[in-house]
Amino acid sequence: MGVSIKEVAARAGVSVGTVSNVLNRPDMVKAETVEKVHAAIDELGYVPNSAAQQLREGQSRSIGLVALDINNPFFTDVARGAERAAALGRHTVLLANSGESIEREISNIEMFERQRVRGVLVSPLSEDLSRLRDVRKRGIPVVLVDRGTEDTSFPSVAVDDVAGGELAARHLLEGGRRRLAFVGGPMRIRQIIDRYRGAAAAVAAVDEATITSIETEALSLDEGMRVGGELRALVARGEIDAVFAANDLLAIGVQQGLLGGDDPVAIPGDVALVGYDDISFAAAAVVPITSVRQPRELIGETAVALLEEVRESESEPRHVVFEPELVVRSSSAPAPTA
Structure with a gap:
């Protein structure tokens, strides 16, 4: 066990309260007493309990x-x-x-x-x-x-997530894509709502362009893979030609889902893909993923x-x-x- 504050007080010949004042409010203690207490601390190798000290001060660090x-x-x-x-x-x-x-x-x-x-x-x-x-x-x-x-x-x-959603969708539209899917959720999350709003505004400004919202239960790799597997049939039928995922984990999962199975689709040949956040894994994906950087x-x-x-x-x-x-x-x- 470590040295206690009582042992320091006994060695210095002062009260426990005086040792506490030396540690926390030295301006309230005589200089010679401060010196005695610090000498006892050095001699005994006492280490103050910072957690307890922070509680006494009413705030942690x-x-x-x-x-x-x-x-x-x-x-x-x-x-x-x-x-x-x-x-x-x-x-x-x-x-x-x-x-x-x-x-x-x-x-x-x-x-x-x-x-x-x-x-x-x-x-x-x-x-x-x-x-x-x-x-x-x-x-x-x-x-x-x-x-x-x-x-x-x-x-x-x-x-500005609305602007980020606009950036992603406008990029896809400028690349000739017209049938976009937005993948993200839960839609109670403000950031996801704003990213969809921005994308939808960009799509609304282009004739014959559409956007379909596909809500996920989480912003996870697994949810992306699940949705990607379901999107293969839509891409094959020409109903979707671009995907904007609400974050990069979803985008990576969507890519794996699209490329997997017995009927994989080509990225970007059949469908383009954009993510959000620009985490390092986006650049390292099988097909490096375009992303909105924060x-x-x-x-x-x-x-x-x-x-x-x-x-x-x-x-x-x-x-x-x-x-x-x-x-x-x-x-x-x-x-x-x-």
């Missing part, structure tokens, strides 16, 4: 990050950026995963609140932010990540900066919106001419 789906490398990169920014202030990031479940999201936020974290960074599933407002009322600031909202009282950082690590860094801003001042919360960028690869080459 940790920041809670609730990711929508930690299986998605997008959120891993966001967390990496948040960790880098937090380290500059000698803080740490605690990562939790909602797994696209509102119940798990609530449980994670409650856990962080019990730990008295410095703040919570969260990509919320629901449009109802009342629970987050309650957390904020109890003294823990909240920053929305990868998500805009009509409630401007929360600082937020996101990419500045993933910068989103995490910015979220921490916004958290510190709201802690240090009473100014209006900021809302940072980055512009997406289309990264073109071979999966979305123009449609073959007759």
Whole structure:
């Protein structure tokens, strides 16, 4: 067992309360007493319990990050950026995963609140932010990540997903595609809704172009493979000639589903494919996938900066919106001419 604070007090000939003051509020203690206590600490090799110290101070040095789906490398990169920014202030990031479940999201936020974290960074599933407002009322600031909202009282950082959806669909339309499928879900997720809205607006501006929405239960590789297998027949009948997937995990799964089975289709010959996020696996796919890039690590860094801003001042919360960028690869080459 380690050396206790009682042993330090006994060696220095002072009370436990005096040792605590030396560690936490040295300005309240005489200089000669501070020297005696530090001499005892050095002699005994005492290491302060930082967790207990943080609880006494009423705040930990940790920041809670609730990711929508930690299986998605997008959120891993966001967390990496948040960790880098937090380290500059000698803080740490605690990562939790909602797994696209509102119940798990609530449980994670409650856990962080019990730990008295410095703040919570969260990509919320629901449009109802009342629970987050309650957390904020109890003294823990909240920053929305990868998500805009009509409630401007929360600082937020996101990419313009409507513009991203427009970028993806316009690229497919300019390549001669006219029968698009949007694959994504659950459709209660704001980011997915916005990406579809942008794509639908681009399609509506082109004569004889159509878009079909195919909702998935999750933004996962498995769901993409399932949908890709179902799309093979639609592509074979000429009902679909392009797919815009709401994220790259779905896009990779859709590609595997389209290329598998006894009746595979050609990408991009029979059907073009575009994803979203531009994770590293998109470029490494069997057919490298065109994707809408988000500045993933910068989103995490910015979220921490916004958290510190709201802690240090009473100014209006900021809302940072980055512009997406289309990264073109071979999966979305123009449609073959007759």
